[in-house]
Amino acid sequence: MTLACVDIGSTFTKAAFVDPATGRLLATAQAPTTLDDVVRGVLAATADHPDTPVIACSSAGGGLRLAVVGYEELISAEAGHRAALSAGARVVHVAAGVLDAPGLAALRDARPDVVLLVGGTDGGEASVLRANAAALVSAASLQGPGASARVPGGSGVLPWSVPVVLAGNVAVRDEVAEVLRRGGLPVHEADNVLPDIGRLAPESARAAIRTVFLEHVIGGDRLSTDPRLRSWVRAVTPDAVLEGVTVLARVLAPEAVSVVVVDVGGATTDVYCVPDPDAEQATLGREAVGIPARRRTVEGDLGVSWSVDALRVAAAVEGLPAPGDEPLHLGEAAATVALRRHLRAEAGYGAGGASARSAGLVVLSGGVFRHADPAAVDRVIARVAADAGGAGSVLGGTPVVVDRRYVLAAVGLLAAEHPEGARALASSLLRSGDEVTAP
Incomplete structure (x- = not known):
């Protein structure tokens, strides 16, 4: 059996074709997201596997x-x-x-x-x-x-x-x-x-x-009136990715290291932190509110296409060099600013918010990293790691994996009904040969 795990993004619709029993990734494909009717984009992304059942997440629109x-x-x-x-x-x-x-x-x-x-x-x-x-x-x-x-x-x-x-x-x-x-x-x-x-x-x-x-x-008519959309979509994309990051953290147990994921997209840059994969409520908390064990920040002004003008402004506010038009440079700026903001949010949690600063694994995701030359991505990682004023406290000396096959959303989509397949697919990210170590 094969499942098409599809992420309907703001710019592109990505499909990962997976054997849900074994977690084996069989193929990947993508097509532009068709915002007038997102179903057309899904059909285009899965055109080479037209009879494959689809499960999906969406951040379109x-x-x-x-x-x-x-x-x-x-x-x-x-x-x-x-x-x-x-x-x-x-x-x-x-x-x-x-x-x-x-x-x-x-x-x-x-x-x-x-x-x-x-x-x-x-x-x-x-x-x-x-x-x-x-x-x-x-x-x-x-x-x-x-x-x-x-x-x-x-x-x-x-x-x-x-x-x-x-x-x-x-x-x-x-x-x-x-x-x-x-x-x-x-x-x-x-x-x-x-x-x-x-x-x-x-x-x-x-x-x-x-x-x-x-x-x-999904059930309304904003994205499509095609009834197939509702049967496909299981979650909003960041929720699926958060589940995928949680599965990845469990794969790394019993080391129980913190996992930080930076996902640079066309409309937003999301940062995920899973410091404790076995508990939903952290033991250390702010006096008034408490700390969620799985944490995520969404930066709506740090996209590399839809919100690129706002990204340039945000980079300037942070004192970063103007990123120019090259997608990887935009991705570098988005990742750096997003990590800095995430760390500031973590600092607000008090003593229990230090996990992102002691990450045992960092994952970079997003098309700007997936489609770039690996050597160029390594240079970006080195520059972000050298950002001693902010993100360097996460990346400096920490193993970094580039999710070149974009499996974390697929892992999250599989997690509920195919947990073993989800774990195997998450493990493949660690074996993919994309790991580097930032200096």
Whole structure:
């Protein structure tokens, strides 16, 4: 049996043809992503294997855009933010406190596909969660051109509604969910992302976010009206890659080294860190929120095609040389800035956030690395490693693997139903001969 593991990206659609029982990679192919109907791009990428079953992930059109609405910026909203990132979403807005008219306008302008509504520990504060549910209902209650929605603190033109994942205080979950449903908003209930101070519990919210992605993004008509798309897609791409990185970390056990992956794409650059593959909750945590054991940052301004102008600005802000137009130089800039930002985010976790700085393996992924001359990639690795002000603390002297065959997304797609095949495919990345050691 062969499966086509397909990643529908913002620029290219990549296919890996795998024997799911053995994890053997049989072939790879790619085609431009056809954003008017992404199914055409999938069919083009799999044209040489037309009868092969497809399982897929997608980040086309920017992937899953998610906004977090919480009670307090440094506690519940931050917990929701971390849970959203772990679910493979691109967090486009974070709001804290009661939503007033300007707050709702900013939320609408962020154009999220879903709102993650959080607030309060279990049995704790509930008034802000109730108020924000009412504000979202008010914003959706008067639909149509020119409709006005009155919201707390003012009024304005806001004919807008969005699916909601409710993951706050469980003591009022049923009540708040009923308010949202009566207001006509699609609601997916989850356990509290912050059930108690210092304890982050993202898994239930992650599952609900994945459901929303499949029902409202993949199941809608934004990417395609072809019913095959919904039968193919299992996850948003960063969620699949995170699963793949987790499998890779387990393959490296019992050494239990930290794994860091830098995935440079056309629209974003994502950095993944799996410091402890056997636990979902780290033992060391920030006093208020806690630390997720699997961590990911998404940099929406560091793509090498869709957001290349923003990448140049970001490189300048970091004091890096202008990257020019050569794809590998753009990839070098994106990887360096993304690693620096990830390390700054890790520093915010306190003592428990040091794992990325002591990585035992770094994986570089993305077309700019896959398609470049290996010697040129080695030079890029050396330059990034020499970046003593930031990324060098990760890459200096650390083994680096270039995912030239782009298997991590495929590993993640296989993980649930074909775990042994997923482990074997992840192991092949370590045996592929692409390993180098940065100086």
